[in-house]
Amino acid sequence: MIRILLAGQGGQGVLSAGRFLAESGLHEGKEVSYLPAYGPEMRGGTANCSVIVAEDPIASPLCTVPDVLIALNAPSFHKFAPRVKSGGIIIVNGSVSDAYAGRDDVRVIDLPANDLAMEAGDIRSANMAALGALVAATGLVREQSIVNCLQEKFVAKPRVLDCNRRAFEAGLAAVKK
């Protein structure tokens, strides 16, 4: 069972990324849960979601001690980094945050997610770059499962699909190299 906490600013796509992850797990026949937490704002404010992907039925859907943290901005990185399980992984958006977690028992991946997204064609796909890094670092779900979800979601928007797919692949490549 792997517990992932995705956090950032409202509008950065943390909830969408969480849903892609949960959908991908479901398509692979795994047990999944997705629990969002956000304020009343459409953009701005804080947003986070807890995603669990497991082989067995999931009891608590909370991620108070996540195995993996994806932090898309500095405030959520500093807020949640102390909570990550010892031996866990933190993927931080290095384009807008430092990567100093103040602890050495976790693996910190400093990913320039905004830059990778801009190179892919749209800064709004930074969430997918982070998801690429997650898949490369953990092998939690197959790359193709995420790509399938993207294709399903953006079937009528080929340009959006391209940007997101390129950003996802850039995130994968950044961790694999």
Add this chain to the structure above:
Amino acid sequence: MSKILLHGTEAICEGALRNGCRAFFGYPITPQNEVPEYMSVKMPQVGGAFVQAESEVAAINMVYGAAGAGIRAMTSSSSPGVSLKQEGISYIACARIPCVVVNIMRAGPGLGGILPAQGDYFQATKGGGHGDYHLIVLAPSSVQEACDFTYRAFDLSDRYRVPAMILADGMIGQLMEPVELPPMRNLREIPEKDWATSGHYGKDRRILNSLIIKPEDLEPHVNELQKTYDEIYANERRAETYRTEDAEIILTAYGTVARICKSAVDKLRAQGIKAGCIRPITLYPFPDDTYSACAARDCTKAFLSVELSLGQMVEDVKLAVNGKKPVYFYGRTGGNVPEEEEIERAAKEALGKAEAER
């Protein structure tokens, strides 16, 4: 059929629609706005009626009318909105009209907050409005159950002619999980309602009313209601037990809190503490038989009720345990949800207290 990923609110709607619900009346309130939103799209597709009422009071009285005409009808709200509906629910209970009311509880009292809570337990299980009556209350703890229990609520409500309530916390509303949807019910399978005010058409005159002014008429009517509640108590109590067979400390919780308790049970077991969990599925009728069975075991030393309230279900737990073993309480309010570690600590404390008192 394969599973799909759904929100708890959407699962509630699917459970209703697939068991013949063809009228929905609602008024917006967080955290259940996805229910009317989903119904407004789906209800016209199945030929049903969707109305966004002008208030909660209007919505429940629309349910009164539609369900009185024999249609499977539902309304949904969250705590402050459900308080507003109580007058109508009491009328519906007295008139013996089946319907389903959904309460996605948020933190109270007052307008309170929008985050998960379980502070409406008393309101839901002890009547809620004025007069002697009860609802059949089901408490889902997963998205699958949100769908299945709503589906079942319509059958239970029709069978006993007692309104049913789905009592869920805000977490069930937001949570997304895989769900296997039940098939669409053939409406012709649903038994004929020989009391419904569905038009004269050569039938005898039928009246549904909650004004029974003569004491010699009202008392037998209320006694008949009680007879139905006794029947429901005898037939419908349900609970799930988890690792209780040899448990020293029995945690008990309903809804999503029960899932956090199950995780806590596993962690306590890993530390050598024999813990178990009872999760009531029906809150009314309360599954007291499950508790008394556990209380009678020598291995059981104490019970701990864990709630998102200041202690409501714990009173029913105490009645069920009936003084045989000590019953303790741990709760959070304001929209805060306890972590597994908090529950572990509370369980150890409860066990310590029980051993000290022996």
